Amino acid sequence: MSRAQFEEIVSDALEDIPKDLLDQIHNVAIVVEDEPPVDWQARGWDGHEHSAADGRSELLGLYTGIPLTQRGDFYGFGGATPDTIQIFAGPLSRISRDAADLRHQIHTTVIHEVGHYFGIDDARLHQLGWS
Incomplete structure (x- = not known):
């Protein structure tokens, strides 16, 4: 799949978010990257993971x-930098069986990471079927 096609699917996923929620998303950069940072686990970042067959x-x-749930009353008054949602093309392509599975x-x-923006933790996302 080309990078343009991949980015189009990311855009389609964002369009599937209900308008009332989409209207609440502000100051967020959504970017497609080829691969995650090499040291992401060492940094303690919590993202959407998948365990491959090799473990x-x-x-x-x-x-x-x-x-959003952790922002105080004065958030943004100091010119807050944008939050970021990164979608990693390489890992998503590797875990997918075919084009339809990759789209899924x-x-x-995308929905999982947007859920984190709204303050939904991994356990709740799992309950909702977004893990």
Whole structure:
């Protein structure tokens, strides 16, 4: 799948978010990267992971920022930098069986990371079927 096609699927996933929720997303950069940072586990980042058949964890997406539920009254007054949602093309492609599965995995990962922006933790995302 080309990079443009991959990014289009990410965009489609965002369009599937209900408008009332989408309207609440502000100051978030959503980017597609080829691979996650090499040292992501050492940094303690918590993203959307998948355990490969060989037991390795693949980081599929990562939300970096302050979730809406943790922002104080003065958040943003000092010119807050954008939160970031990174979607990793390499790992998503590796875990997918075919193009349809890749589309599903991208969609799930985008929704999962947007859920983190709204303050939803991994356990709840799992309960909701977004893990």
